[in-house]
Amino acid sequence: MITYPGVMPRPRSGSGTREAIHAAATRLFREQxxxxxxxxxxxxxxGADPALVIRHFRSKELLFLETMHLTLDDEPLLAVPLEQLGERFVEVLLDQEDLSRGVFLALLRGSNEPQIAERLRASHETVFVEPLRARLSGPDADVRARLAGALVGGLLYALWAVGDERLLAAGREELVSRYGPLLQQLLTPASDR
Incomplete structure (x- = not known):
């Protein structure tokens, strides 16, 4: 909010204040x-009073939970044959870095709070495990999807949380061509091919 000397700022509506707080929190939680x-x-x-933050959202933790949602556009995953899903999944994750990185890190770093830890678990389930499990069949489909979800979560951890310089320097194409086949081995083990 821009203020000018001698001019009182015009009060925002309740929904305008709530939206401004939501936008500010989203940016700050992603960055910090x-x-x-x-x-x-x-x-x-x-541009609001701290009491209004609590009035609108009840607590910092509840505001965090309202603003931090990890999502994945899984539509591109449905269009490829199962035999190409490993590389495609890695591509989709890397292509959505701008949207996902800040939320992933915020959830990871805040996971010592019980509700945030639960959001991280739920995000892992809905973003990593469920899109993969939906494409798999067989008695061990759930275990394979969970192992694959752990594998891709590990890649994001190494890239975004640890900041592994050698992996970052490898570039997108090399990460996809090397990590995709590892993921594919979990999705379609040799016994299924």
């Missing part, structure tokens, strides 16, 4: 994480 973001910072960014 849960622990390093304060209610005062969110309020200052939104």
């Amino acid at each position: 994480g849960y622990a390093r973001t304060t209610v005062r910072e969110i309020a200052a960014e939104a």
